[in-house]
Amino acid sequence: MQPESSFLRCEYRKENIRGLYSRRKFKKGEVVCTEVPTALLLKDNARTELDPVSCSNCYKVFYVKDLQSFRKCNLTPRCNALFCSNVCFNFALKGSEGSNSDVGWHNFTCVEVLGSLRTEQYFLEQDACQLATIILAKSISKVSASPTEIDREIAILSSRYSTDKLEIPMSDKFEKENGINHLMLYQNSIRQLRTRTFEFRPLLEESWLSKLGEFSNAIQKFLEQEFFLKLVTGIQVCVRAIEVDPSDNTAGITDSNSRISMNARVRLTLKDSYSKRGIMKKATDLCCIEKSIERLNSSLYCGALVSLLNHSCCPNIQLETTHRSKLGLRVKYVAIQNIFPDDILTVSYIPTQLDICSRKNQLIYHYGITCKCCKCLWENGGFEFSREDIVSMSHFAFDEYRFRDSLNLVKFGIKRWGRDEELFHIMGMIQLALGKWSKAHDIWRVEHFASGFSQSLKKQKRKDEAYLTRLSRSPSNLWHKFEPSFSKTWITLAAGAIWLLPSHNISKRTCEHWIVLAEKFASLQGGWCTNRHISVPTTDLPVHLIPELVDEWNLFVFSDLIPLAKQILTTSMFRKRLCVHDAFIVKYDASKGCDHLPIHRDQSEISVTIALNSNSDFSGGGGTMFPNLGITICPKIGEILLFRGDLEHSGFPINGGIRYIVAAFFYFDKET
């Protein structure tokens, strides 16, 4: 458990169930905490040379291709357990170093022993049992090797379920009165699980007995019926809660269009395109990491914190796995909404885009629960909502691309609570997403005055003014005024979708000058920004905040870019006004870890990227990758790449040096 968990508290609320509560504010996109899984089950058995592998004992990552000393389980040929070192191998198969016994935990979890228990019907329960066995067997193995470990192991094992580190208010009395009842809440699952547990226990006991001769008191305690059941149940529940399969995106936001939900599924695509299309001839570390993320996303794991996460159909947390060579697997809890002190943390156990009936059925069937979250109440025609509920539901609907739902919620809120900065801000975003640029910006401008110059609207106004939106709207519209004075031709890379304007459109000197301006600005304001885009962790600086740069940028946009764009955009498109929504200088720096961007869509209709430095300044790739089209484009310095913002794309990883680009997001104003 990481130090961040001091910001969390586990509590029973009176009319509520037990859950995790926040102690401070977390902004959307912030990592609330990270957790190291207690046990991990990989579902996918296929491994290639280039895949990183988690050591079955310590979960550290290693690469089969690199590692001479890796060891394979030698109990059965079918087992796919791999160990990163002799120490782990011995511990897993023979017990701890120095121990004379032959009681490694893996003897009891090896595929031959547990494989015989596997049936389709009990798939999840089986996995849960297997996870429980791993935990249990590891503990027993430690204890039997070293009797002095007994107390510590009992404490650790107990904390797997009770998470005592998190101030769980569970006195003896409380446990007696509520603990066992609480288990009964698991209804369906517990019934099935009980059957499996009883089938499974004798097997475990028998195996152990044959190895150990007899149980010590300490070990017996581990196997006490109630304790074991509790352990297994706890794990089973948390397994269900955190199954993160990228193909069905069980945890977190589930709309495939959502920028926020992209991470899990997106990396899957990234991996596929790396390997299948041969874009990347030499696998870099990053490629491997991406692959491992995908693998781990389709695995099951359990941990103390995750077992305390409750369900909501409008959750504020999304689980993401990261796998770094030195640290092994970490599970990040990322805030997908602003979280305030005392808020309960929730994930979605089921895909959130299901209609209310399907959600209800699935929740009852799998968990025996009836969800009372605000989204369920809203969809059931309820009308008693707090302002916070409405704000969070409209944000959530927006993030899931349910713009009409979001608009209805915002309208409901404004009717109930009057002028409200945040609701108006969302209203603007919805209009923008619906292609109504002017309407969006009018809302933001008007409300900026009405709401007494509030912060976010003030920022928006500043951006609007910087990008000369008023000017571009004047009768002598710059769109018409500037005609391309040169005959350059775009290369169509994908019909109606991606174009490249080769040769130096912006001179090398200008590119260098823009980098200098950005770096100067960064050093004045204390560095580059990393938090401007949720879930697409770009290291960038907005053009509109750098005065000298924004002037040159505007000149370029109106005198060059827009006239040039006219050559390729369809007639119906260019009758509308092309407006800058955002523009920023992006910096990829391999040495700082900001070496790529995950696959995403832009907040734009048309996106433009311009390479600002030479391809020889960085190594390992770079460029913009379009996974669905199987192409990666790495423009030369000063070249312009223009593409539809709704196309999935990524910043292809570099593994050395620095890459600078300008990225700009444009909308057509459909009302002009």
Ligand SMILES: C[S@@+](CC[C@H](N)C(=O)[O-])C[C@H]1O[C@@H](n2cnc3c(N)ncnc32)[C@H](O)[C@@H]1O
């Ligand atoms: C991962 S645990 C969550 C923590 C759990 N409340 C506890 O105290 O251990 C999952 C179980 O919590 C309960 N639960 C989770 N979300 C719930 C909700 N929205 N309403 C009612 N019960 C819920 C269900 O019993 C579910 O099987």
Ligand SMILES: O=C(O)CCC(=O)C(=O)O
């Ligand atoms: O690095 C690139 O070429 C892509 C950048 C990008 O997609 C973005 O900033 O939104």
Ligand SMILES: [Fe+2]
């Ligand atoms: Fe992008």
